[in-house]
Amino acid sequence: MIRLRTNTVYLPDIVGKGYGDFWRFKGRYKVVKGSRASKKSSTQSLKVITEIVENPHINWLVVRKVERTLRDSCFAQLKWAIRRLQLDRYFKCSTSPLEITYIPTGQKILFRGLDDPLKVTSITVDVGSLCRLWVEEAFELTSEEAFDRLDESIRGRLPEGMYHQVVLTFNPWSDKHWLKKRFFDADSPNILAITTNYLCNEFLSESDLILFEEMKKNPRRYRTAGLGEWGIVEGLVFDNWEERVFDVEEITKRPSVKSAFGMDFGYVNDPSTLFCGLVDTVAREIYVFDEMYQKGMSNEDIIEKVTEMGYAKERIRADSAEPKSIAYLRKHGLRNIRSAKKGPDSIRAGISLIQDYKIIIHPRCVNFLTEINSYTWDKDKFDNMINKPIDDFNHLMDAMRYAMEEFDGRKGVRLMTY
Incomplete structure (x- = not known):
C-alpha cells in the first residue's frame, strides 16, 4: 500500500497476479522473459515508481540498446505507471533531457541508450544512490560484453539494508541468445529468472484474448509470442x-x-x-x-x-x-x-x-x-x-x-x- 497525503492505492489491485516472486526478490538479477501482453513491462514500471516513493535513496537507470527508442517505450510506460498510482502531482517528466524526477526528494529516473557508451558510464545522481538498472528489450543486446560493462556501472557502497539490482525484460525470440545460458540455465540464488505470458494478465479485454486464440493456428509463433517460451531457431534464411x-x-x-x-x-x-x-x-x-x-x-x-x-x-x-x-x-x-x-x-x-x-x-x-x-x-x-x-x-x-x-x-x- 502507498500513502501520500490524500492518495491511497492498494497495490495488489493495480499490479494483479503472477508477479509475486518478482516483486519481492532482492537478489542482484531479476530476469523476465515473456510473451506479448504478459504485463512484464507494466509491472516493472509500477515497481520502479513504487521503489522511488518508498525509499529516498533509490535512483533508477533505464536502458535500451538505442536511445531513440526510449521515449515511446520505457518513458511512456513509466508515465502510465505514475498515473495508474495516482502520483502525477509528485513527479516531473521532462523530455530534454529525458528523465523523471520525484519532486519531494529530487530522486531521478534516468534514461540512456547503449549507442552512446560515454553517457552510460559517466552517470551520477545528486540524491541517494544509483542502485537500480532496468534493461528493457534486453534481447536487443546481442553482445554479452556490452551488458557486462553496463552491469559494472551499478556499484558502490550503499546504506545498510539496501542492495543493487538489475532487471532485464524481453521477448524470447531465440534460444541461441546469451541471455538463456547466462540467466535461465544458471543455478544461482542471486538470479530470479522467470517466464510469464498473457494468461497471467487479468486486465486483457475479450478482443485481446481472441487475438491469442487466433495465434494458436501458428504453433511456432504461439509458443514464443503467446506462451513466452524460447523460440527454437533452426535453418536461418540469412547467415551472411x-x-x-x-x-x-x-x-x-x-x-x-x-x-x-x-x-x-x-x-x-x-x-x-x-x-x-x-x-x-x-x-x-x-x-x-x-x-x-x-x-x-x-x-x-x-x-x-x-x-x-x-x-x-x-x-x-x-x-x-x-x-x-x-x-x-x-x-x-x-x-x-x-x-x-x-x-x-x-x-x-x-x-x-x-x-x-x-x-x-x-x-x-x-x-x-x-x-x-x-x-x-x-x-x-x-x-x-x-x-x-x-x-x-x-x-x-x-x-x-x-x-x-x-x-x-x-x-x-x-x-x-x-
Whole structure:
C-alpha cells in the first residue's frame, strides 16, 4: 500500500497476479522473459515508481540498446505507471533531457541508450544512490560484453539494508541468445529468472484474448509470442550478415554504392516497416543503416514518419498488395514510392539475390537484427525444412526484398523505372 497525503492505492489491485516472486526478490538479477501482453513491462514500471516513493535513496537507470527508442517505450510506460498510482502531482517528466524526477526528494529516473557508451558510464545522481538498472528489450543486446560493462556501472557502497539490482525484460525470440545460458540455465540464488505470458494478465479485454486464440493456428509463433517460451531457431534464411558500426556518409561516397528503400505495410497486428539500405554492387555488400517499425500506422502516419526520418524524396519500393495505399502516399508526399514487383516464386528469387551479398547491419537497427536472427525456413508436417520461409519475422525482410529488386539483373526480370 502507498500513502501520500490524500492518495491511497492498494497495490495488489493495480499490479494483479503472477508477479509475486518478482516483486519481492532482492537478489542482484531479476530476469523476465515473456510473451506479448504478459504485463512484464507494466509491472516493472509500477515497481520502479513504487521503489522511488518508498525509499529516498533509490535512483533508477533505464536502458535500451538505442536511445531513440526510449521515449515511446520505457518513458511512456513509466508515465502510465505514475498515473495508474495516482502520483502525477509528485513527479516531473521532462523530455530534454529525458528523465523523471520525484519532486519531494529530487530522486531521478534516468534514461540512456547503449549507442552512446560515454553517457552510460559517466552517470551520477545528486540524491541517494544509483542502485537500480532496468534493461528493457534486453534481447536487443546481442553482445554479452556490452551488458557486462553496463552491469559494472551499478556499484558502490550503499546504506545498510539496501542492495543493487538489475532487471532485464524481453521477448524470447531465440534460444541461441546469451541471455538463456547466462540467466535461465544458471543455478544461482542471486538470479530470479522467470517466464510469464498473457494468461497471467487479468486486465486483457475479450478482443485481446481472441487475438491469442487466433495465434494458436501458428504453433511456432504461439509458443514464443503467446506462451513466452524460447523460440527454437533452426535453418536461418540469412547467415551472411554481421552487426557493425559504420559511417553512412563514408559508404555513400563510394562510386559503386546506390541507396535502396523498401516498405511493407501493416496495421493492427503487424508493423508497417521501412528498410533503409546502401548497396555496394562491386563489393557485393548491403549496409542496413536505418529502419521504421511501428504498428497501428495510418497512411498519414507513414508519410509523417518517413518525412521526419528524412526519406520522403527517396525512391521506395512498397508491397504491391496495397495499391490504394501506395497511390495515397505518392499523392500526399512520398512522390517516388512505387509498387514492388510480385510474381511466381518472387520470394525465393529475392532471397536468393540477397544471399549473394554480405549484409552489414548498424546496431541501431534493432528490429532488423531481431528479424534476421529469427527468419527461418519453414517445415512440413513431418518437421522437415522446405524451400519456403516462415510467414513470421518477415516485415523488414520483405521490405529488404522489395528494395533489392532494382539490383536483380537476371534476364527476364522487369525492373521499375521512374
